[in-house]
Amino acid sequence: MNLLEVRNLEIEYLTRDGNLKAVEGVSFSLGFHETLGLVGESGCGKSTIGLSLLRILPINARMKGRILYKEKDVVNLPDEEMRSVRGKEISMIFQDPMTSLDPIMRIKNQFFETFRAHFPKMEEDEMFKISSNVLKSIGIDPSRLENYPFEFSGGMRQRVMIALAIVLNPSLLIADEPTTSLDVVVQLQIMEVLKELKEKKDMSMILITHDLGLVAEIVDKVGIMYAGNLVEFGDVNSIYEKPLHPYTQLLLVSIPNVKLEDMELKYIKGNLPSLKSPPAGCKFHPRCPFAMDICTREDPPTFELNGRKVKCWLYKGEKDGS
Amino acid sequence: MISKEIRKGLRGLFKDSSGLMAVIGFLILAFYVVVAIFAPFISPYNPTQPSGPSLLPPTISHIMGTDNLGYDIFSRLVWGTRMAFAIALIATAIAAVVGIPVGLLVGYIGGKIDRVVTMIMDSIYAFPGLILAIAIAAMLGPGLLNIAFSIAVVYIPTYYRVIRSQVSTVKSELYVDGARAIGARTSIIIGSYVFPNVLPSTIVIFSMNLADSIMTEAGLSFLGLGIAPPTPDWGYDLAKGQQFILNNDWWMVLFPGLAIITIVLGFSMFAEGLDEYFNPNIGEKR
Numbered sequence: 287m288n289l290l291e292v293r294n295l296e297i298e299y300l301t302r303d304g305n306l307k308a309v310e311g312v313s314f315s316l317g318f319h320e321t322l323g324l325v326g327e328s329g330c331g332k333s334t335i336g337l338s339l340l341r342i343l344p345i346n347a348r349m350k351g352r353i354l355y356k357e358k359d360v361v362n363l364p365d366e367e368m369r370s371v372r373g374k375e376i377s378m379i380f381q382d383p384m385t386s387l388d389p390i391m392r393i394k395n396q397f398f399e400t401f402r403a404h405f406p407k408m409e410e411d412e413m414f415k416i417s418s419n420v421l422k423s424i425g426i427d428p429s430r431l432e433n434y435p436f437e438f439s440g441g442m443r444q445r446v447m448i449a450l451a452i453v454l455n456p457s458l459l460i461a462d463e464p465t466t467s468l469d470v471v472v473q474l475q476i477m478e479v480l481k482e483l484k485e486k487k488d489m490s491m492i493l494i495t496h497d498l499g500l501v502a503e504i505v506d507k508v509g510i511m512y513a514g515n516l517v518e519f520g521d522v523n524s525i526y527e528k529p530l531h532p533y534t535q536l537l538l539v540s541i542p543n544v545k546l547e548d549m550e551l552k553y554i555k556g557n558l559p560s561l562k563s564p565p566a567g568c569k570f571h572p573r574c575p576f577a578m579d580i581c582t583r584e585d586p587p588t589f590e591l592n593g594r595k596v597k598c599w600l601y602k603g604e605k606d607g608s
Numbered sequence: 609m610i611s612k613e614i615r616k617g618l619r620g621l622f623k624d625s626s627g628l629m630a631v632i633g634f635l636i637l638a639f640y641v642v643v644a645i646f647a648p649f650i651s652p653y654n655p656t657q658p659s660g661p662s663l664l665p666p667t668i669s670h671i672m673g674t675d676n677l678g679y680d681i682f683s684r685l686v687w688g689t690r691m692a693f694a695i696a697l698i699a700t701a702i703a704a705v706v707g708i709p710v711g712l713l714v715g716y717i718g719g720k721i722d723r724v725v726t727m728i729m730d731s732i733y734a735f736p737g738l739i740l741a742i743a744i745a746a747m748l749g750p751g752l753l754n755i756a757f758s759i760a761v762v763y764i765p766t767y768y769r770v771i772r773s774q775v776s777t778v779k780s781e782l783y784v785d786g787a788r789a790i791g792a793r794t795s796i797i798i799g800s801y802v803f804p805n806v807l808p809s810t811i812v813i814f815s816m817n818l819a820d821s822i823m824t825e826a827g828l829s830f831l832g833l834g835i836a837p838p839t840p841d842w843g844y845d846l847a848k849g850q851q852f853i854l855n856n857d858w859w860m861v862l863f864p865g866l867a868i869i870t871i872v873l874g875f876s877m878f879a880e881g882l883d884e885y886f887n888p889n890i891g892e893k894r
Binding site (some may be wrong): 318337340342344369370371372373374377378380381384386389390391395399400402403404416447450451538 | 676718781782783785786787788789790791793794796800801804805
């Protein structure tokens with residue numbers, strides 16, 4: 287049994303001028319104590335997947351497909367049961383630590399609300415003790431429980447967010463671009479915290495990011511997303527060594543490398559296609575250097591190659607081991 | 609609403625000293641609160657009994673004169689303070705108790721319910737306040753609670769609109785998503801996360817509506833739809849005085865009118881000062 291099994295997930299946003307397909311036929315699985323990196327440009331649907339796992343999408347979103355968490359179908363779970371999963375089983379860290387804590391609530395109370403949501407009868411003393419320990423383990427002095435969010439720096443707030451997310455020992459932690467709005471030094475510190483969590487806790491993680499380089503060190507598996515599709519999925523080392531999908535290849539060469547003399551920044555030409563009127567065929571073909579005839583007409587299926595998955599016509603007919 | 613115009617004028621007057629404005633407003637209100645509390649000790653005569661000759665101009669014994677029935681106007685004004693506060697507070701409280709929860713709930717849920725409720729509230733809001741209050745008051749008849757209720761109906765949409773629009777901003781804040789992500793119940797999210805964040809604006813509307821409802825109450829009493837005489841009431845006294853104005857009996861209109869103006873000014877200044885205190889960038893925007 288896998289911890290998480292996502293099958294043919296489709297998410298649409300109903301908007302005033304038409305429906306927008308944010309996620310299209312995404313399937314992947316995540317084992318116990320495994321870490322997955324979901325990588326892609328802004329707007330490719332990676333955050334939407336994160337929110338859908340907790341079923342906290344905005345109300346104009348429609349979900350189809352299956353999300354099996356410990357064999358429970360998240361898509362069709364009754365509301366109250368779903369609520370008891372949030373925070374206790376699956377929890378989430380958000381992108382912007384400056385706004386993801388209630389500005390007028392003491393840190394202490396934000397912890398207490400988490401406990402109360404799942405253990406209404408717990409004593410405050412006990413809540414306080416557990417919160418203190420978790421904060422300490424993450425490098426924040428427990429005395430700061432009495433403080434308000436504005437009294438913390440960005441990096442500290444993100445630590446508090448992480449502490450809040452793990453205080454009930456969830457089995458799955460989703461981190462939605464946890465370091466995007468932080469400066470580089472703090473980014474590394476937060477990544478260290480996450481790495482330590484991965485080693486010490488019995489917890490799976492999904493790291494949503496646009497920075498392939500940043501997550502490479504901690505993740506076991508990587509899923510590359512483009513325009514709502516999971517275009518490549520596989521184990522982190524093999525993806526780094528031999529990226530299959532043209533998009534992944536381009537993403538990897540566009541990571542700036544200061545050691546090379548050729549300092550020119552490489553980037554992928556063109557923009558993400560509109561999700562309201564996506565191009566026919568493969569969504570990446572307008573930007574793809576290897577685009578063939580068939581790419582403009584037919585959406586490629588997902589091919590399996592050496593246990594990796596790739597959604598690209600280049601790999602049609604290739605067998606394992608090639 | 610009239611108090612909105614007053615507030616606009618005040619803002620010009622006290623451009624850089626909203627603190628001073630709030631203090632002056634507070635002092636005026638404090639004065640009236642003291643008068644209301646100690647009415648039995650302050651008023652020299654029984655306000656519902658003749659205490660001298662009728663239509664007496666201001667003298668030492670009757671500092672604001674007497675009316676056509678010989679009632680002491682000063683005593684009536686002092687006791688009328690209680691009525692003004694009672695009605696304003698009850699009306700505003702009813703409006704808040706209905707408008708705030710509905711605004712919170714509807715704003716948070718959104719969607720179709722939001723459109724329907726907002727349409728209803730907007731149509732009440734679009735109706736001229738005093739006319740709506742007159743219609744309801746005429747239907748319910750006189751009496752303190754009836755008057756308060758008919759005024760409350762007028763002010764429910766003010767709460768609703770402000771709360772709803774604030775909630776619809778606050779609910780898309782990341783910390784509300786965060787609250788959902790920790791598994792908090794919807795009631796907790798609304799009560800502990802959303803409500804405290806929209807509370808400051810309700811305090812400002814509360815004091816602003818108090819000013820408006822005093823005006824509306826005076827208007828209703830002026831038209832004879834208020835508290836039944838001879839209970840002391842500023843609007844009623846003003847209306848009565850107006851009948852004798854051609855007689856040159858100016859004191860019957862001047863003093864009740866002054867009382868109404870000053871208390872409304874007090875509330876307005878206090879509200880405006882609070883508003884600037886809670887939203888420090890208000891002055892810059894205009």
